[in-house]
Amino acid sequence: MGSLVLQGVTKRFGKVTAAQDISFEAEPGRILGLLGPNGAGKTTTIRMIANILTPDNGRVTLDGRVVGPWSQEQMGYLPEERGLYKKVKINDQLRYLAALKGIRARESAPRIAYWVKRLGLQEWSARKAQELSKGMQQKVQFIAAVLSNPRLIILDEPFSGLDPVNSELLREIVAELKANGRTILFASHRMEQVEQLCDDICLIANGKLVLKGTLRDIKRRYKRDRLALAYDGEAPFLDAMERKGDLQFLERNEDGCIVRLAEHCHSRSLLERLLETPDLELYRFELLQPSLDEIFIRTVESL
Amino acid sequence: MSRKSLVVMQNEFMRRVTSKTFILTTLLGPALLIGFFAVIIIISISAVEDSFEDNSSGENSSLSIAVVDETGVLSARILSQGIGDHALVTADLNSAHEGALDGLFDAYVRIPPEVISGTGQPVLYSQEGRGLGVRGALGGIIEKALEDHLLADRNVSTDVRSIFERVVRLDTVRLTDEGEEAEDPAPEGYMMLGFVLGMVMYMTMLIYGTLILYGTMEERTTRVVEIIVSSVRPFDLLMGKVLGIGLIGFVQMAVWMLMVLGAVILAGPIIGMFIDPAMYDLPVAATNQEILDAANISMPHISVGLFVWFILYFIGGYLLYGGLFATVGTLVDSPQESQTLLLPLLMPMIISIIFLSPVMVNPDGGLALGLSLFPLTSPVPMIVRMTVMDVPFWQLLLSYGLLVLSFIGSMWVSARIYRASILMYGKKPSLRVIASYLRNG
Numbered sequence: 001m002g003s004l005v006l007q008g009v010t011k012r013f014g015k016v017t018a019a020q021d022i023s024f025e026a027e028p029g030r031i032l033g034l035l036g037p038n039g040a041g042k043t044t045t046i047r048m049i050a051n052i053l054t055p056d057n058g059r060v061t062l063d064g065r066v067v068g069p070w071s072q073e074q075m076g077y078l079p080e081e082r083g084l085y086k087k088v089k090i091n092d093q094l095r096y097l098a099a100l101k102g103i104r105a106r107e108s109a110p111r112i113a114y115w116v117k118r119l120g121l122q123e124w125s126a127r128k129a130q131e132l133s134k135g136m137q138q139k140v141q142f143i144a145a146v147l148s149n150p151r152l153i154i155l156d157e158p159f160s161g162l163d164p165v166n167s168e169l170l171r172e173i174v175a176e177l178k179a180n181g182r183t184i185l186f187a188s189h190r191m192e193q194v195e196q197l198c199d200d201i202c203l204i205a206n207g208k209l210v211l212k213g214t215l216r217d218i219k220r221r222y223k224r225d226r227l228a229l230a231y232d233g234e235a236p237f238l239d240a241m242e243r244k245g246d247l248q249f250l251e252r253n254e255d256g257c258i259v260r261l262a263e264h265c266h267s268r269s270l271l272e273r274l275l276e277t278p279d280l281e282l283y284r285f286e287l288l289q290p291s292l293d294e295i296f297i298r299t300v301e302s303l
Numbered sequence: 304m305s306r307k308s309l310v311v312m313q314n315e316f317m318r319r320v321t322s323k324t325f326i327l328t329t330l331l332g333p334a335l336l337i338g339f340f341a342v343i344i345i346i347s348i349s350a351v352e353d354s355f356e357d358n359s360s361g362e363n364s365s366l367s368i369a370v371v372d373e374t375g376v377l378s379a380r381i382l383s384q385g386i387g388d389h390a391l392v393t394a395d396l397n398s399a400h401e402g403a404l405d406g407l408f409d410a411y412v413r414i415p416p417e418v419i420s421g422t423g424q425p426v427l428y429s430q431e432g433r434g435l436g437v438r439g440a441l442g443g444i445i446e447k448a449l450e451d452h453l454l455a456d457r458n459v460s461t462d463v464r465s466i467f468e469r470v471v472r473l474d475t476v477r478l479t480d481e482g483e484e485a486e487d488p489a490p491e492g493y494m495m496l497g498f499v500l501g502m503v504m505y506m507t508m509l510i511y512g513t514l515i516l517y518g519t520m521e522e523r524t525t526r527v528v529e530i531i532v533s534s535v536r537p538f539d540l541l542m543g544k545v546l547g548i549g550l551i552g553f554v555q556m557a558v559w560m561l562m563v564l565g566a567v568i569l570a571g572p573i574i575g576m577f578i579d580p581a582m583y584d585l586p587v588a589a590t591n592q593e594i595l596d597a598a599n600i601s602m603p604h605i606s607v608g609l610f611v612w613f614i615l616y617f618i619g620g621y622l623l624y625g626g627l628f629a630t631v632g633t634l635v636d637s638p639q640e641s642q643t644l645l646l647p648l649l650m651p652m653i654i655s656i657i658f659l660s661p662v663m664v665n666p667d668g669g670l671a672l673g674l675s676l677f678p679l680t681s682p683v684p685m686i687v688r689m690t691v692m693d694v695p696f697w698q699l700l701l702s703y704g705l706l707v708l709s710f711i712g713s714m715w716v717s718a719r720i721y722r723a724s725i726l727m728y729g730k731k732p733s734l735r736v737i738a739s740y741l742r743n744g
Contacts, residue, residue, distance in 0.1 A: 050533040051533070052532050052533055054528070068534060070537075072533060072534050075533070077529075077530065077533040078530075079529035079530060079533070081526050081529050082521075082526060083525045083527035083528065083529070083530070084525025084527055085521070085525060085527055086523065086525055088318065091326075092318075092509045096310075096314045097531075097534070098532065099310070099533055100307060100310055100531065100534035100535055101312070102306075141530065215626060
């Protein structure tokens with residue numbers, strides 16, 4: 001229920017290819033992070049999934065069936081470009097958006113009441129959208145995306161502009177939706193959020209898919225070449241190693257440093273050397289997993 | 304029409320019909336209009352009464368006018384006729400002149416001897432243009448006095464004189480296909496009716512067309528559009544909006560039409576109340592109908608067929624213009640930008656109003672036929688033609704068919720542009736881009 005498959009999807013606007021031969025799958029009960037710098041083709045890809053744009057080549061299927069007006073009713077979408085009808089009351093607004101998904105007022109009313117309460121907007125539900133703060137409007141749009149109990153939920157930068165309390169609330173709800181077996185697509189360029197939330201990753205750059213897999217696999221694929229050290233005492237040989245090109249200081253302070261070891265340099269030999277150094281008490285030696293940020297930057301730079 | 308168009312339409316309609324603006328304009332619109340016309344009618348009627356010989360005007364407007372009769376033969380006939388409750392007195396030129404300057408007289412009229420021979424004219428003298436209101440009436444009295452004098456001078460009998468009193472009023476009879484003769488009101492009534500219908504259509508299209516224009520921009524200016532099009536096809540969204548806002552206009556017009564209908568029923572008696580029977584030499588107890596007949600005012604009778612076609616053309620023309628305004632709405636990002644695009648749209652509408660009278664004078668001519676077939680102008684001239692003649696059915700059918708096709712065409716075009724431009728914010732599309740939208744959708 002709700003597995004989304006993209007096969008060789010391509011979209012061109014005139015001479016510009018916004019998305020080229022993109023293929024990936026998103027599974028129910030998992031969160032897929034769609035990453036990429038601004039203008040990489042994330043939004044174009046999302047719009048093809050949402051059946052707002054039609055791909056020039058390739059196809060998008062939900063549960064094996066090509067997306068179309070039918071799938072729009074199975075899908076909730078929080079676009080990055082936020083907007084509500086300014087002069088319409090929140091309740092009416094949500095009822096209309098639900099009706100467009102094919103949900104009758106009788107059915108949508110209790111759901112609206114539930115979500116409005118869940119997101120702490122009870123006092124605002126009879127107010128017009130233009131009276132709400134940006135963060136509150138964003139929560140209303142989030143409700144619109146989940147109101148129809150969609151199988152597929154697409155959230156484009158859902159946390160941007162939210163305060164920490166509301167971000168946390170949203171994160172909780174997203175985790176809950178995931179546990180309920182929904183397929184969630186989460187587009188962002190905020191790596192720490194993606195790392196916290198996502199199970200699977202797709203990295204898009206220049207309209208192409210450059211990296212995909214589970215978060216764990218991707219991290220494993222990248223060598224642990226950063227080393228965090230903390231010690232008491234002096235280790236002048238580290239500077240000598242840097243001069244020789246064996247390592248590179250990434251951060252340095254009184255207690256220690258983070259370095260990147262060169263290809264030919266083994267962490268084991270460095271550890272031995274540290275332990276052998278007199279008057280130096282080592283209390284941290286950790287090979288760090290590459291951060292998604294780093295993987296992202298390195299992948300994009302290597303293109 | 305799809306189910307989602309209906310949802311959009313219902314939402315657009317309900318949102319607007321319950322708004323304070325709608326309720327206020329619906330109720331206050333006609334009140335303002337009626338008030339406006341009432342003021343005009345009251346002012347013009349009292350002006351008419353002023354120039355007539357009646358006793359109803361107030362004390363303030365009572366003038367004192369000196370008559371300087373240098374012919375020596377007209378003053379008696381002038382004074383005997385009188386002029387409302389204005390005072391007429393004879394005076395010599397000097398005292399009249401002094402009196403007018405001192406304020407003793409409001410004005411004086413000097414009738415030189417040449418008036419008798421027809422080589423001179425009487426002159427009205429006054430300060431600050433006072434007495435100008437009686438100029439027409441005074442001229443009439445002098446003319447009558449002169450006429451009486453000259454006729455009496457030549458010993459014309461009362462029989463011959465009565466010939467001059469005769470008035471001919473042209474009654475009109477309309478011939479129909481069945482050869483029957485149906486008596487009809489004066490063509491002026493129909494001309495007015497046609498003009499009113501035309502203006503009503505023009506105003507409606509202008510007001511609600513603009514509303515549709517702003518409506519189609521709404522989703523894009525508020526950026527809500529991406530959520531909406533992830534649920535609805537752009538065509539359905541556009542169709543729902545045009546029909547929903549269109550329906551609003553229709554409801555408002557229907558309410559106003561009912562009010563007008565009520566007003567028409569009451570209009571006769573109301574006009575009758577303002578007209579003094581004495582003006583038409585009728586007894587004070589004359590009925591309204593007698594008064595209206597005498598004043599040659601008749602309420603045009605609208606046939607059921609004409610009414611139905613009016614409604615049909617109203618809907619058709621309204622939807623076509625709605626579709627075209629919607630197209631403009633899809634092309635621009637702000638009302639300001641729409642102005643230049645609206646002008647060519649409004650031209651045909653204005654043309655159809657400008658050519659109303661040639662159409663009425665020659666309803667079967669080429670111009671009338673052309674205008675009533677061309678979809679952008681057809682509604683108004685066709686209705687006008689129908690009021691003055693029996694339009695062949697094929698012409699009606701052709702004209703209406705073209706109108707409906709044009710509406711569908713306009714919706715198709717705007718939907719294609721809408722679909723392509725819907726997610727482009729702040730970019731003004733060039734003609735080339737618009738053409739590519741149309742080709743590729």
